[in-house]
Amino acid sequence: MRVTIKRTEEDGNILLQESGGFAIVTINRPALKNALTNRMWNDLKAVGKRIIQNPKNKVVILRGKKRLFSSGSDLKQxxxxxxxxxxxxFRIMEEAISTFERIPLPTIGVINGPAMGAGFQLALACxxxxxTPNTLMGFPVGRLGITINQSFAKRMIDLIGKSRTMxxxxxxxxxxxxxxxxxxxxNYLLDDxxxxxxxxxxxxxxxxxxxxASLLAVKKAVSFNHPTVTIPWETGLQSSVDPVDFPEGVRAFIEKRKPNFKK
Known part of the structure; x- marks a missing residue:
């Protein structure tokens, strides 16, 4: 059965195909490098929750349309x-990412292209x-004034360590x-x-x-040994964007120039 959350090509959509034990999720906005809007992040979260409601699903595959994964969130938005x-x-995107991270099924990310920013985080949640030879990964938030939260940092630290994350x-x-x-x-690097x-x-x-049982047990064990400790969003103790640098970083991106951050 194929389930599609329908939108225009420019708006993008999230596709879900459930067949033969697989739940295949496709980020579909190739015209804009599969960048996700707030609505798409919410749709992705809804799809993640829908997957676990189908007892026939055994493995989740997350991929991007064409030779792309996701360039992250739509900065024009x-x-x-x-x-x-x-x-x-940022709260919405973290909810979507963590929804896939916590699915009690094995998840496979097909990174057949760039995975940047929040798209990089979504890939790490698998x-x-x-x-593939098209894979590119990065977290270039410093040009945007984004002050990353603890969940984002922890996903990178768990895989590549503190120094490489920094x-x-x-x-x-x-x-x-x-x-x-x-x-x-x-985990695997394929050829052309x-x-x-x-x-x-x-x-x-x-x-x-x-x-x-073994698959679920190892997923639970890994989660137990690497708990994600975050500052609650509601407390206001941590912001995901700098009030000065973030607007300038986004404007510079839109205007295709170097940001002029205040020193």
Whole structure:
């Protein structure tokens, strides 16, 4: 059965296909590098919750349309938001990302293209990631005045460590396919000759051969040993954007220039 949350091509949509034990989720906005709006993040969260309501689903595959994963959140949208609305947008995207992170099923991320910013975080929320020659990963938030929350930082630290996490934010550099594999950001790195979607299906079928109890147990055990401790959004103790740097960073992105941050 195919379920589609319908939108125009420009608006983008989230596709869900459930068949043969698979729940295949596709971010569909290739014209804008699969950048997600607030509405798409909410749709993604709803799809994640829907997946666990179907007992036939055994493995989740998360991918982007065409040779893309996701460039993250739609920054043009942020240019129209107040600081309070921007912080609320980060809360929404974290809810969507953590929904997939906590799905009690094995999740496979097909990173057949750029995974940037919040798209990078969404990729890291998957249990296993498959990379290709098109894979690029990065977290260049420093050019935007984004002050990342603890959940975002922890996902990176768990995989690549504290120093490399700080390096990615400090420099804004983008990691190429082999670097992603060497750092453990992708578990498998395919060549041009291998169809990544077919490979993901084969990997998913192999996972389905394992004991469901064992799969759930290891997911719970990993979560227990690496609890995510976050400052509640409601407390106001942590903002996801700087009130001065963030508006300037977004304007600079829209205007295709270097940001002029106040020193």
């Amino acid at each position: 942020f240019n129209q938001l107040t600081i309070e609305e921007a912080n609320d947008a 249990d296993i990631r498959i990379g 390096d990615l934010v400090y420099t804004g550099r983008i990691l190429k396919p082999q670097e992603c594999y060497n750092l453990g950001l992708v 000759e291998t169809d990544v979607n077919r490979y993901a299906i084969r990997l998913g079928k192999k996972i389905m051969e394992q004991s469901p």
